[in-house]
Amino acid sequence: MTTRSANHLQLVTGTEFAGNSVSAQPDPAQTEDDRAFAAAQDDRFRDLLARAEQLDAATAPRPVTGTRAGLVVPLILGLTVLLALLGDQPWQLPQRVGGAVGAVPQSLVTFLLICGALCVWAAGRAVRPERTFDSAGAVRVWWLLVIGAMVVSLTSALSLTSYAGTGERPGGLAVRCLVPLVAALLAGALAHADGRGARIRAALGTGVVTVPMTALGWSLLASSGAPAGLGDVLGMTLLSGAVPLALAVAFVAADHRRGRTPR
Known part of the structure; x- marks a missing residue:
């Protein structure tokens, strides 16, 4: 070709x-x-x-900021006043028998459990432990700690109410102060590696439970006709609940052990 x-x-x-x-x-x-x-x-x-x-x-979870931590204190104050007002109603209170708490009316038990559950739920919403702690184990321990603080605070409230109408002065004030103090210290220790902000939030979160439940106990005691008003209840709550919590939060905030960058 x-x-x-x-x-x-x-x-x-x-x-x-x-x-x-x-x-x-x-x-x-x-x-x-x-x-x-x-x-x-x-x-x-x-x-x-x-x-x-x-x-x-x-969709990524936003880190909990200091702004949310600043909202925990007003939440504690609001719940404290609310439970103090609810406790000042004519509840049927237990009697003190042989130096111990006698039979507790079912209505009061239900009321206390509802108040305790409300405080635990509010603490979780305010702190958001799954965002505050980097460890899933720390999140679970924090929840157990908060629930345990609620149970102890509920028991303390029942102990206070048993003194209603007896004319006796409730004892063990120092022991009652230990509940918010120890709970906040333990919660702050859980977040020792998560930064200063996380330690403060974790400690304050326990106060959402312990301080309002303390106010509830004093309010129930005053509801029996004792010459005490809301101001007296809040004063005793400040002494036995808020001050120990503030001391614990100040301690964990001043913990300068080496950790990760504060949030």
Whole structure:
């Protein structure tokens, strides 16, 4: 085949002859389409990747900031006043028999359990332990600590109410002060590696339970007709609940052991 014939056949069939071999010529229009399709696929992939990053950023849990920690104190004050007012109702109170608490009316037990559950729930909402602690084990221990503080505070409240109408002066004030103090110290120790802000939040979170439950106990005691008003109840709550909590929070806040960057 002559060169002229080969060129003519190449123009007609789109086939290139190289010696004894034959190779197909690429279609310029098809090549441009392939490039455009590949570019469109790249654009779609980049768009999907950007959307995925935005979705991850939107659904990622936000770290608990100091602003939330600042809301814990007003929450403690609000719950304290609320439970003090609720406790000042004409509840049927237990009697003191042989120096111990006698039979406790079922209505009072239900009321105390509801108040305790409310305080525990509020503490969890305020502190958000799953965001405050980096360790899942610390989160579980914190919940157990808060629930344990609620049970001890509830028992202390029942002990106070048993003195109603007896004319006796409730004892063990120093022991009652230990409940908010020890609970806050233990909670702060759980967050020793999570920064100063986390320690403060964890410690204050226990106060959402211990301080209002302390106010509830003194309020129930005063509801029996004792010459004590809301101011007296809040004063005793300040002495046996708020002050020990403040001391514990100040201690954990001043803990300068090396840890990670404070949040």
